[in-house]
Amino acid sequence: MDKINLLIIVNIISLFISLFLAFFLFTLKTKYKTSNLLFAVFLLLNAIDVSEPLFNMMVDGPSNLGMFKSTFVFLQIPIFYLYIISVCYADFKLKPKYLLHLLPYLIVNLILLPRFYTVDAASKMSFIQNRQSMIEFQFIHILIHFQIVIYMITVFRVLRKSKKLYLENFAGKSVSSYNWLFQFTIVLTILYLVALLKNILKFSDYPHISEWLKIGLLVSSLFVFCWYLFKALNNPDIFRNIDSKLRLVSELVSEENSREQSTIAEQKHNEELVKLRKYMVEKKPFLNPSLTIQDVSNEIEIPVRDLSLLINHQIGQHFYDFVNTYRIENAIEILKDQTKNRVTILEILYQVGFNSKSSFNTAFKKHTGITPTSYRKNL
Known part of the structure; x- marks a missing residue:
């Protein structure tokens, strides 16, 4: 099987799964509809982006629709940014001011208007063939790099602030939920950086490397999105704790x-x-496992x-650590009680207010320096 056929097969599978997941999020009945809607739009934009090989098979030569489709990449990161805000803050609502995030997308399409959208097919072909010397393409490449850097820095700042607010005001669900959202954002950032490298190589003397990177991106992004949705849908309430006014x-x-x-x-x-x-x-x-300040x-x-x-x-101390200190002290009392030596570690952690084994072990080790199991053995 040659590289082109492999790319088409991977592209079809990727497109199908992205559309399926987006449709699922659109139709899912939940009180967190805004967050699901934003992520569904993000998946649709991703599906449009990865459909390039199939689109090129159906369309002969450069076209307005093809160029317009390629500029959707400028909508992906702003939508992801809004999604992050929506899952971090309970009072998030879509507002007219968020339309400002459309500016890069609109600017790009406006600068392409004179020498691409409004000219004939031959001029379009010449524009694409000489893209490396075209100031429009140079500007677009600079802008997409700038946009990715700015938005990703902003996303990480939002996550950092949300986690800190959570620690200062809540002692309920595990803070690890913010950690894996942070990890997902890191992975997504890496994917975008690889995508930028792919585009650079596409216009260099190594276009074949660009094609292999494209296949790798299609496969890896599928796994990442499926993993994230599996986690998010199995834990629908993990992020809805922070008030943006805090x-x-x-x-x-x-x-x-x-x-x-x-x-x-x-x-x-x-x-x-x-x-x-x-x-x-x-x-x-x-x-109370859901205690708040x-x-x-x-x-x-x-x-x-x-x-x-x-x-x-x-x-x-953060409120989260302050409350956990009392929970751990209570757990230590139970562990020391010889009449309760048959009570399991799992039963103890739920009894003292924790709701996950990982958060209990982390807090216990932070407080005593050893795990609950080791502590019990050393008694």
Whole structure:
């Protein structure tokens, strides 16, 4: 089987799966419809992008439709960026301001208008054949590189801030969910960088390498998208915890530092700290696997802002780690209790407020330096 036939077969399979997954997301009944819609659009744009070999078989020579189709690549990363925001923030809504993300796509099509879209077939062919010297193509290549770098940096910043807000305000579901979304973004970034290398080689003296890279991208992107959707659809609630109006503790601390500190304020912090610790020991709210800082705030009647500063700044722990400390101490008490030596590690972790073995093991090792199983054996 030659390289061209292999490319067509892989292309057909890739196109079919992308369209199938997009259709599935469009028709899936869920309360998170916006996120699914955005990812479905992302998959459709990817399907259009990878359909180039099939399109070239059906269309003879350069055409307006072919060029217009190729510019859809400028919509892929903005859509992915909006998708990331939608899964990180519970209050995300599509707004007119997001239309600004269409600007690169519109600019590219406008600059192609005079010397490609509005000319005859012969001029189009000449334009493509001399593309390396055409200023339009040089500008497009620079713009796509710039767009990928800017958007990916922005996506990583969104993920970093969301994870930090989660740690400062929640002690429920495992923070590992943000970690694998971060990993997915890294993999996607690598795929885009390889795609850029493919395009560079396409216009060089090594076009055959570009074709093999294209096959590799088609296959790898399929596996990546299927893996991500499998994870996301099996964990539909993992990201819907953050309110975009929440502020980082570092921002609150800056405000506090700008105010005059007093002995009264210090005394107030100490009283609130005693109240908080007493509540954690006596009421054991950490046993609730979905505990939030808002829940604690309501119970001990300390404003969320003050409580967040108290835990994250005064104590020096994220709310997530602060609550887990009490959970681990409770787990240690159970492990030390000889009357409960038949209780399994799995039963203990659920009993003290954790909801996954991995998050329990990570927190336990962070607190004691060893795993729960090793701790029990050393007793």
